[in-house]
Amino acid sequence: MSVKVLNVKEDILGANEEKAKKNRELLDKNHNILINIMSSPGAGKTSLIMQTINRFKDKISIAVIEGDIASTIDADKISSQDIPVIQINTAGACHLDAIMIEKALDKLALEETDLVIIENVGNLVCPAEFALGAHKTIMLLSVPEGDDKPHKYPLMFTEADVVLVNKTDVMPYFDFDIKAFSAAVSGLNPSARILPVSAKTGEGLELWFSWLEDMLK
Ligand SMILES: Nc1nc2c(ncn2[C@@H]2O[C@H](COP(=O)(O)OP(=O)(O)O)[C@@H](O)[C@H]2O)c(=O)[nH]1
Ligand SMILES: [Mg+2]
Ligand SMILES: [Zn+2]
Numbered sequence: 001m002s003v004k005v006l007n008v009k010e011d012i013l014g015a016n017e018e019k020a021k022k023n024r025e026l027l028d029k030n031h032n033i034l035i036n037i038m039s040s041p042g043a044g045k046t047s048l049i050m051q052t053i054n055r056f057k058d059k060i061s062i063a064v065i066e067g068d069i070a071s072t073i074d075a076d077k078i079s080s081q082d083i084p085v086i087q088i089n090t091a092g093a094c095h096l097d098a099i100m101i102e103k104a105l106d107k108l109a110l111e112e113t114d115l116v117i118i119e120n121v122g123n124l125v126c127p128a129e130f131a132l133g134a135h136k137t138i139m140l141l142s143v144p145e146g147d148d149k150p151h152k153y154p155l156m157f158t159e160a161d162v163v164l165v166n167k168t169d170v171m172p173y174f175d176f177d178i179k180a181f182s183a184a185v186s187g188l189n190p191s192a193r194i195l196p197v198s199a200k201t202g203e204g205l206e207l208w209f210s211w212l213e214d215m216l217k
Contacts, residue, residue, distance in 0.1 A: 013129065013130070016097050016098045016099075016130055016131060017098075017131055019097075019098035019099055019102060019133075020098040020101075020130075020131035020132055020133040021133065022098075022102065022133070023098055023101055023102055023105060023132065023133025024133040024135075026105060026110070026133075027105070027110070027116070027133060027135070030110040030111050030113070031114075032110055032113050032114065032115070032116055033114065033115050033116070033135050033136075033215065033216055034115075034116045034117075034118065034132070034133060034134045034135050034136075035115070035116075035117055035118065035134055035135065035136045035137070035138055035212075036118045036120060036127075036132050036134035036136070036137050036138065037049065037117065037118060037119055037120060037138045037139075037140065038120040038123075038124075038127045038128060038137070038138070038139050038140070038156060038160075039120075039122060039124070039139060039140035039141065039142070039166075040122055040123065040124045040141075040142075040145060041122030041123070042122065042142070043122070043140045043141060043142040043145065043166055043167075044140055044142055044166040044167060044199045044200075045119045045120075045122070045140055046074045046077060046078075046119060047166075047199035047200065048140060048164065048166065048197075048199045048208075049064060049078065049117055049119060050077065050078070050081070050199075051199050051202065051205055052117070052208075052209070052212065053078070053081050053083055054081070055205075055209050056115070056209075056212070057081065057082075057083065060114040060115055060216065061112055061113050061114045061115070062083055062113070062114065062115045062116075062117065063083065063084040063085070063086075063108045063109075063113045063115075063116050063117070064078045064083055064084070064085045064086075064116070064117045064118075064119065065085070065086050065088065065096075065101065065104045065105075065108075065116065065117070065118045065119070066078065066085060066086070066087045066088065066119050067088045067090060067095075067096040067100070067118065067119060067120050067121045068087070068088070068089060068090070068121060069089070069090050069091070069092060069093070069094070069121060070089055070091070071089075072087045072089075074087075074119060075087035084108060084109070084113075086104040086107050086108060088100050088103075088104055090121060093121070094121055094123045094125070094126055094127075095120065095121050095123060095126040095127040095129070095130050096118065096120050096121060096127065096130065096132060097130045097132070098130065098131060098132050098133060101118065101132045101133060114216065115212075115216060118132060118134065124149065124153040124156055125153065125155075125156075127156070128155045128156040128158075128159045129155065135215075136161045136162070136215060137159050137160050137161050137162075138160065138161065138162045138164065139156050139157060139159070139160035139162070139163045139164070140163075140164045140166050141163065141164070141165055141166070141181075142165075142166045142167040143165065143166070143167040143168060143170055143171055143174050143176045144167060144170065144174055146174075146176065147176045147177045147178070147180050147181035147184075148184075150181065150184035150185050150187075150188055151184055154188050157184075157185050157188045157189055157192070158188045158189050159189075160189065160192050161191075161192065161193065162192065162193045162194075162195060162208075162211060163185050163189075163192050163193070163194045163195070164195050164196075164197050164208060165178065165181065165194065165195070165196040165197065166197055166198065166199055167198060167199075167200070168196045168197060168198045168203055168204060169198040169200055169201045169203065178196060181194075182194050193211060195207050195208055195211070
């Protein structure tokens with residue numbers, strides 16, 4: 001008997017791509033920009049989003065989609081800023097996919113929104129495999145995680161339009177080699193913008209804000 005092999009992963013990713021395209025069409029129709037922020041747990045996604053909201057909320061209308069395996073802790077923080085937020089609880093799944101985003105977009109007043117920010121599930125691996133329909137992909141790597149991560153988790157760095165190196169305020173306590181890190185990222189993805197920031201002290205965030213401002217024009 002011959003063995004039949006089912007490439008389920010390819011089918012799943014193909015169906016996801018189709019749905020991501022539909023999401024993008026919906027966003028474009030409503031003149032929304034969608035950014036997808038990915039990192040490992042604790043790298044500083046929520047802190048960066050809070051800083052970004054503080055900076056832009058008087059100028060533009062922002063909505064947030066929070067992806068977590070469980071809880072509404074991050075969504076509650078964002079919501080305290082009077083920002084519309086949709087919490088997706090993935091009940092164990094370690095990434096967001098385009099169908100989840102479709103459902104979340106359906107619950108947002110897109111015609112009244114300029115920028116939609118996705119905080120993906122904290123995970124350096126599979127979130128990068130699932131297109132969501134985002135216009136730009138942002139990756140956050142924090143200093144304590146180490147400068148070797150582009151070698152170990154290349155896909156995430158390959159997919160990113162912007163790589164933010166967060167927690168620069170603790171740089172003196174870690175042997176993080178920013179030059180080696182930047183060279184590794186550029187080797188994988190020459191067009192990635194690499195921006196060292198501290199979402200805690202605000203250091204370097206001006207460059208992130210001006211990148212975002214340019215993109216929103
Ligand atoms: N020292 C320092 N701590 C930070 C910075 N950004 C975030 N944190 C802290 O790191 C922890 C995780 O941050 P959070 O934004 O929740 O990360 P997330 O899990 O990626 O959303 C929190 O205790 C933050 O206060 C930073 O730039 N410097
Ligand atoms: Mg978070
Ligand atoms: Zn996953």
